Amino acid sequence: MILYKPGTPFIYKGRRVTVDYIIIRKTGLWIRLAQSEEVCRPEDLTPIASQGSDLAESGGRH
Numbered sequence: 001m002i003l004y005k006p007g008t009p010f011i012y013k014g015r016r017v018t019v020d021y022i023i024i025r026k027t028g029l030w031i032r033l034a035q036s037e038e039v040c041r042p043e044d045l046t047p048i049a050s051q052g053s054d055l056a057e058s059g060g061r062h
Contacts, residue, residue, distance in 0.1 A: 002047055004031055010045035012038075017045075 008019045020034040030039050
């Protein structure tokens with residue numbers, strides 16, 4: 001599960017960005033990026049792996 005809480009880092013359009021806040025509209029979920037006026041869809045953000053803690057858990061199911 002991906003958490004879109006304020007301060008969470010992601011890659012967006014080739015640069016590192018952080019979440020400012022979440023916008024819930026009738027058209028769906030939108031993410032406001034910190035230090036910019038940009039708003040994007042969650043699927044446009046690529047998560048940045050956190051120090052390997054999530055990597056062991058995402059090894060897949062057998």
